[in-house]
Amino acid sequence: MKKQFWMGLVAGALVSAGCGTEPLEEERARPVVERYAALVNENYTDVVAKARTLQTAVNVFIADPTQAKLAVARSAWLAARPAYGQSEAFRFYGGPIDDEDTGPEGQINAWPLDEAYIDSVEGAPGAGIINATGEFPTLSEKLLTELNERDGETNIATGYHAIEFLLWGQDQSTTGPGNRPASDFEDGGTAPNAARRREYLKLVTDLLVKDLESVQAQWAPGANNYGKTFTALKPEEAVQRILTGMGSLSGAELSGERMTVAYDNKDQEDEHSCFSDSTLADLYANAVGIQNVYLGRYGNQDGPGLDELVAEVDEELDKKMKQQLQASLEAIQAIPGPFDQAILGADNSEGRQKVKAAVEALRAQTETLVDVATALGIELNLE
Structure with missing residues (x-):
């Protein structure tokens, strides 16, 4: 999501000193950087495949909107989410997903979502773009893109999350998801x-697939793209970006925006996937994504x-990092x-005790990620 990071997560501990070892050696670091680029491509390839399956299920549903076909579309949405959640460890350093000028992340996974902006809600049957036939007589991909976050x-x-709301509707149950x-x-x-x-559901689903394909193409091997540029970076720069993505997701985003805000406010509107009640799966996928990157x-x-890089300079730190990544999961x-x-x-x-414990586990692993950067001779600045 494109929004201000939650600040003050681990006080001043989010800047490493950048000292303690020599810079990363080319022969040690290059295979790690190349493996990272390959891993990113594998993850996004999976993301796109799952999104296309969702697209197929949505098309089948809108052609004949039965309850059974709606259930299949919902299942496809739920199945598509873990791969994308894991890919969020590749964000936060200006890569293809969230480049300041061209990144489509704000069209892909922005939240929290005001339901009444899209469709009718309880107490406002005429709300939303869908019902604004006078103001928006013709729906199009271009229009919805322009209206996103306007x-x-x-x-x-x-x-x-726009797709999620359309498939489930508002969640007004204390025991389950929405039931549109x-x-x-x-x-x-x-x-x-x-x-x-x-028509709206088809447009946003098709746009999602298109946006995800554009990101995956930037990491596809053998092309003149961002992935090629990334693997050619100096090891220090590449590893700094890798750690920035991991640390930003672990700290400000996951334990902060996605968990602490909801914990403090006790508000359903602050949870990530509120319509389908699948927020816990989202959180878990994010944590898996961080672990994936560390392990290659x-x-x-x-x-x-x-x-492997960390173990060569500090075996105990590597062991601690692995233990904390698993503890967070x-x-x-x-x-x-x-x-x-x-x-x-x-x-x-x-x-609330379990949520707080998970937040604390993520904060601890974020601090250790900064220690990892320091051990590798990298200065890491996280919001």
């Missing part, structure tokens, strides 16, 4: 402007990771679902 960061018109009926998409069904709702692995593919898994209920209640309730 006049406010919650005015989200595109991306995973398929008949909202049927002509003469339970909601007006069904044809526009179908994605799925069944493995290769030289940062762990286990802490997130221990949070009772759904997340929007875990953040409620007294501070001594099980849910």
Whole structure:
């Protein structure tokens, strides 16, 4: 999401001194940098494949909007999310996903989303772009792109969460996700402007696939693209970017924006995937993505990771880092679902204690990531 990072996560500990070892040696670091670029491509290739499966399910649903086909589309959305969540470890350093001028991240995964900006909500049956037939008589990809985040960061018109809202509707349950009926998409069904709702869902799904394909193409091997430029960087610069992505996701974004804000506010609107109640899966995928980068692995593919560089200069630090990465995963898994209920209640309730423990585990691993940078002779500045 394109928004201000949550500050003050680990006080002043987020800047390393940049001392303690000689700069990274080319022969040690180059294989790690090349493996990182390959890993990124593997991850984004998976992201695109899952998004295309979602696209197919959405097309089948809008052609014949039955409850069974809506369920398949929802399952495809849920199946598409883990790969993208893992890929967020490649953000925060101006790469193809979030380049200040050309990066499509704000169209892909921006949140939190004001439901009434897109469609009708309880108490406002005429709300949203879908029902604004006078103001927006013709829906198009160009229009939705222009409307995304216009006049406010919650005015989200595109991306995973726009699709999520259309598939599930508002979440008004304490025990489960939203339950929009398929008949909202049927002509003469339970909601007006069904044809526009179908058209909107198709447009945002097609745009999501297109945006993700554009990012993946920038990391495809054998092309004159960002991936080629990245692997040609000096090792210090490349590893600094790698660590910046990991540390920013681990700290300011994951433990901060995605968990601490919701914990402090006790507000469902602050959780990541609130319509489908799949926020815990999002958090876990983010943590897996950080671990993947450190270990140099994605799925069944493995290769030289940062762990090998760190182990050569400080075996105990490498061991500590690996333990903390695993501890964060286990802490997130221990949070009772759904997340929007875990953040409620007294501070001594099980849910809030588990959320707090996960936040603390992520903060600890973020501090250690800064220690990793220092051990490699890199200055790391995280917001």
